[in-house]
Amino acid sequence: MKKLSVIAGILSLVFFAIACNEPAPAEEPAAEEQSAVKEEIIMPESSELALLMRKMFDENMAIKQGILNGELPTAFPEEFLAIHSSNATEPEKITEAYHAMADAYLEAVKNMVAADKDHSVTAFNHMVTTCINCHKTVACMGPIPKIKQLRIKPDEA
Numbered sequence: 585m586k587k588l589s590v591i592a593g594i595l596s597l598v599f600f601a602i603a604c605n606e607p608a609p610a611e612e613p614a615a616e617e618q619s620a621v622k623e624e625i626i627m628p629e630s631s632e633l634a635l636l637m638r639k640m641f642d643e644n645m646a647i648k649q650g651i652l653n654g655e656l657p658t659a660f661p662e663e664f665l666a667i668h669s670s671n672a673t674e675p676e677k678i679t680e681a682y683h684a685m686a687d688a689y690l691e692a693v694k695n696m697v698a699a700d701k702d703h704s705v706t707a708f709n710h711m712v713t714t715c716i717n718c719h720k721t722v723a724c725m726g727p728i729p730k731i732k733q734l735r736i737k738p739d740e741a
C-alpha cells in the first residue's frame with residue numbers, strides 16, 4: 585500500500601510539472617496496481633484555452649518547418665485572437681497582465697507574418713520568446729521545455 589501512494593505521489597508531481605492541467609504520460613504502474621491508481625487521478629476536461637494552446641504549438645511547428653524549407657507564413661492566423669477570450673482551466677490567471685502578454689504575443693505573430701526572408705527566423709524566434717514570457721510570468725512553467733522545441737537554432741537556419 586505504501587508503494588501505491590508513492591506511485592500516486594509521483595504521478596501527481598509529473599501531472600503538475602508538464603502541462604498546466606494535462607495528465608502527463610507517466611510510467612505505467614504494474615497491472616494489479618493500475619485500477620487503484622486510476623481512482624487517484626482526476627482527469628480534468630481540457631479548457632478552450634488549453635486546446636487553443638496545443639493548436640498554437642502544432643501550427644507553429646508547421647510554420648517552423650515551412651521557414652526551414654524557405655516558405656514564409658503569409659497569413660495572420662485569426663483564430664489565435666481567441667487567446668483573449670477562451671475559457672481557461674484557472675480563470676484567475678486571466679488578469680490584465682495576461683492580456684498584455686497576449687497582445688505582445690499577437691504583435692510578434694503579426695511581425696513574423698510581415699517579415700521578409702532575411703528576418704523570418706529572428707521574427708519567429710521572437711514570437712516563441714513571447715510565448716515563454718507569458719508562461720514564465722502569468723501562466724505556468726510546465727510547457728516551457730515543449731515550447732522551446734519551436735525555437736529555430738542557429739545551426740538549423
Ligand code: HEC
Nearest residue numbers: 603604631633634637641672673685686689715718723727
Ligand atoms: C498570454 C499568455 C500566454 C501566451 C502568450 C502563451 N500561453 Fe500557453 N498557456 C497559457 C495559459 C494560461 C495556459 C493554461 C491553459 C488552460 O489550462 O486553460 C497555457 C497552456 C499551454 C500549454 C499546455 C496546454 C495543455 O495541453 O494543457 C501549451 C503546450 C502551451 N500553453 C503552449 C504555448 C505556445 C506554443 C505558445 C506560443 C505560440 C503559448 N503557449 C503562448 C498562457 C499563454
